[in-house]
């Protein structure tokens with residue numbers, strides 16, 4: 161575990177500190193991005209884990225994202241190695257399994273799961289096993305993930321509508337919601353003093369955009385609102401840590417994707433597979449966004465094509481694929 165510590169005034173070190181963290185930050189390692197603020201890039205490729213963060217307040221720890229149960233179990237000892245303060249809250253940035261199914265593990269360790277109220281609305285749609293009697297996404301994930309099968313779904317129980325603030329005079333974390341993006345219930349964690357933004361999967365750094373539960377047009381607008389915060393460090397839901405520019409790259413990916421798909425608005429569904437290749441070639445040519453192109457592309461194209469009024473043209477994507485985000489493209 162590598163700990164990078166900023167010992168001088170935060171703003172003055174940002175310029176040199178960020179490139180350092182960017183080159184040192186590695187999967188499964190703890191990075192100290194500001195005094196008492198930590199980032200941990202999850203192993204998406206092998207375990208489907210999301211990224212995490214945590215803020216050590218005067219009397220407790222607030223964790224960003226619950227991860228899958230196996231991710232939560234991996235993270236807890238790493239937090240305890242840094243602080244003896246109790247982990248009181250875990251913030252689910254959205255309802256997906258790789259961000260919320262670990263809630264039970266955190267609860268057993270004394271934490272309360274917190275979320276934007278829309279997360280519950282999303283869970284009611286998709287977690288039909290918990291809220292009804294028909295198997296839903298949790299049951300589907302449990303078939304292939306022993307960590308999920310060995311635990312229980314615990315929806316977040318402390319909810320906010322517009323904003324929730326944690327402030328002990330030293331640190332301030334604002335939990336926000338800017339509208340539909342990756343899902344209909346995306347929450348952000350904003351640290352105004354440090355200018356750090358935890359985005360969940362509303363912003364990722366690499367080929368990890370699952371678009372099936374959101375709306376790409378609204379996503380662009382939500383990222384506009386997030387950009388207005390003026391963040392200098394972005395902790396994405398997946399992929400490595402970035403500067404404020406990461407929000408722009410993510411937004412440009414969807415703007416370009418929508419522009420390319422718009423050209424094929426009148427292409428017949430049966431001819432769309434060919435169009436996907438054309439769109440891929442055009443996106444990959446653009447240096448700033450090429451890293452977002454991956455195995456999710458056909459599904460992303462189909463989603464946008466449907467948003468423009470087209471009919472689906474792919475076989476249905478399995479739940480496991482998007483819950484684990486494991487279809488990272490080998491480059």
Ligand SMILES: [Zn+2]
Pocket residue numbers: 210256258259361397398485
């Ligand atoms: Zn995710």
